Amino acid sequence: MFSDFDFDAILRALPYLFRDGMSFTITLTLLSALGGLLLGTLIALARIGGGKLLAMVAAGYVNFMRALPLVLVIFWFYFLVPYLGQWLTGAPRPIKVGGFSSALLTFVMFEAAYFSEIMRGGIQSVARGQSSAALALGMTGGQSMRYIILPQVLRTMLPVLLTQTIVLFQDTSLVYVLSLTDFLGAASKIAQRDGRLVEMYCFAALVYFLICFLASQAVRRLQTRVAIIR
Amino acid sequence: MNYHWNWGIYWEASPEGTGSYADMLWSGLLVTLEVSAIAWVIALLIGAAMGVVRSLPSPWAKRISGTYIELLRNIPLLVQLFLWYFVMPELVPDAWGDWLKQMPDAPFWNSAVGLGLFMSARVAVQVSTGIAALPRGQQAAGTALGFTLPQTYWYVLLPMAFRVILPPLTSELINTIKNSSVALTIGLAELTARTRAMQEFSFQVFEAFTAATVIYLLLNLAATWAMRLLERRLRLPGYGAG
Numbered sequence: 001m002f003s004d005f006d007f008d009a010i011l012r013a014l015p016y017l018f019r020d021g022m023s024f025t026i027t028l029t030l031l032s033a034l035g036g037l038l039l040g041t042l043i044a045l046a047r048i049g050g051g052k053l054l055a056m057v058a059a060g061y062v063n064f065m066r067a068l069p070l071v072l073v074i075f076w077f078y079f080l081v082p083y084l085g086q087w088l089t090g091a092p093r094p095i096k097v098g099g100f101s102s103a104l105l106t107f108v109m110f111e112a113a114y115f116s117e118i119m120r121g122g123i124q125s126v127a128r129g130q131s132s133a134a135l136a137l138g139m140t141g142g143q144s145m146r147y148i149i150l151p152q153v154l155r156t157m158l159p160v161l162l163t164q165t166i167v168l169f170q171d172t173s174l175v176y177v178l179s180l181t182d183f184l185g186a187a188s189k190i191a192q193r194d195g196r197l198v199e200m201y202c203f204a205a206l207v208y209f210l211i212c213f214l215a216s217q218a219v220r221r222l223q224t225r226v227a228i229i230r
Numbered sequence: 231m232n233y234h235w236n237w238g239i240y241w242e243a244s245p246e247g248t249g250s251y252a253d254m255l256w257s258g259l260l261v262t263l264e265v266s267a268i269a270w271v272i273a274l275l276i277g278a279a280m281g282v283v284r285s286l287p288s289p290w291a292k293r294i295s296g297t298y299i300e301l302l303r304n305i306p307l308l309v310q311l312f313l314w315y316f317v318m319p320e321l322v323p324d325a326w327g328d329w330l331k332q333m334p335d336a337p338f339w340n341s342a343v344g345l346g347l348f349m350s351a352r353v354a355v356q357v358s359t360g361i362a363a364l365p366r367g368q369q370a371a372g373t374a375l376g377f378t379l380p381q382t383y384w385y386v387l388l389p390m391a392f393r394v395i396l397p398p399l400t401s402e403l404i405n406t407i408k409n410s411s412v413a414l415t416i417g418l419a420e421l422t423a424r425t426r427a428m429q430e431f432s433f434q435v436f437e438a439f440t441a442a443t444v445i446y447l448l449l450n451l452a453a454t455w456a457m458r459l460l461e462r463r464l465r466l467p468g469y470g471a472g
Binding site for chain 2: 064067068069070071072075076079080083093170171173174176177184188191197198201202204205208209212213216
């Protein structure tokens with residue numbers, strides 16, 4: 001019961017939780033979001049502007065990734081990457097890959113599928129006349145995409161992209177299955193060391209809630225500000 | 231690559247002594263299906279109720295449903311499962327806590343309820359969006375026919391709203407199946423957990439994960455196909471593609 005709820009246990013764990021745990025979680029989230037957005041945009045472009053074959057491969061990749069549970073994908077990459085590295089570098093044995101790199105690669109590849117759907121929706125929502133106008137001005141297809149279409153897509157889709165990043169922030173807690181020390185991993189390690197499961201998990205839930213709630217409120221406010229009136 | 235492939239591994243006996251590795255994966259698949267099914271029923275029931283509450287005009291109804299949805303949406307599923315499994319038994323009176331801890335299959339029921347509640351917040355949002363998407367006249371027509379508010383919801387608004395949101399509900403169903411894999415963290419022997427066990431026993435990493443991947447893909451196809459069938463059976467004349 002709450003009578004022996006030990007706030008002191010949380011206080012003592014704070015430096016470890018945030019300096020080790022939260023910094024891992026945030027670094028992983030930001031790098032994965034950036035990488036996922038870049039790769040996702042490329043995939044979206046391949047689906048829209050690429051040849052038939054390229055578009056099919058890209059669509060297949062997106063549907064495949066979105067059909068699998070993230071936990072399974074995390075395990076896949078964790079075991080696959082050492083062999084891929086060996087194959088790429090020609091090393092005599094599977095290379096050693098750190099937990100962070102493996103997790104980062106997983107999330108970039110996984111989130112790219114979700115980001116690509118957002119970007120694809122955004123690109124398709126830009127009026128046809130825009131790219132026609134760009135072409136009429138003498139821009140190449142690539143230039144029209146880079147200077148005319150994508151900037152508008154990024155702007156209109158920014159709230160959706162940020163919401164997806166909040167989902168990603170929550171999903172990074174799944175690196176727990178690789179025993180990495182993200183925020184939840186740190187909380188769980190302390191919880192088990194000190195026998196303070198109730199305190200640590202309640203605190204972790206509270207921190208996740210506050211960050212995600214405040215972030216999604218901020219996104220909601222942003223949404224009304226960035227909307228382009230057409 | 232010096233990885234030793236062995237695709238016949240599925241038919242070799244597992245060290246658990248209860249059959250082959252294929253049986254092992256099969257048992258995991260059954261648990262995945264059972265947990266997802268129970269969670270989905272919970273998600274639909276509570277999601278529909280909360281969605282209705284959210285669509286009511288009263289500010290208190292909006293506050294209650296809003297709090298519920300925000301709480302469940304802004305805490306990672308893994309943390310929620312930990313709360314149900316590790317924290318809940320300590321916070322309730324001792325007798326209940328002991329009962330919760332000694333319950334047979336505690337991981338199973340914890341995952342089913344935890345996952346069901348997690349998904350119910352998403353279903354609630356869909357349901358209230360579906361109700362909001364209906365023309366105003368629908369509710370007015372219900373009132374004009376002499377229905378009470380609950381009757382209007384039961385006979386007019388909900389049947390229509392559920393038809394409108396069938397496509398997004400399909401992806402939520404698939405999400406439920408996919409998310410059930412998170413329950414391996416509280417010791418549930420579902421498909422991904424059994425795949426991991428097969429990999430640890432046999433060292434055939436890629437064969438094990440390939441099998442799980444194929445099974446999840448098939449589950450996706452099956453869920454999509456079943457929901458599409460349902461969509462076709464429920465289609466109303468005059469409300470074509472929806």
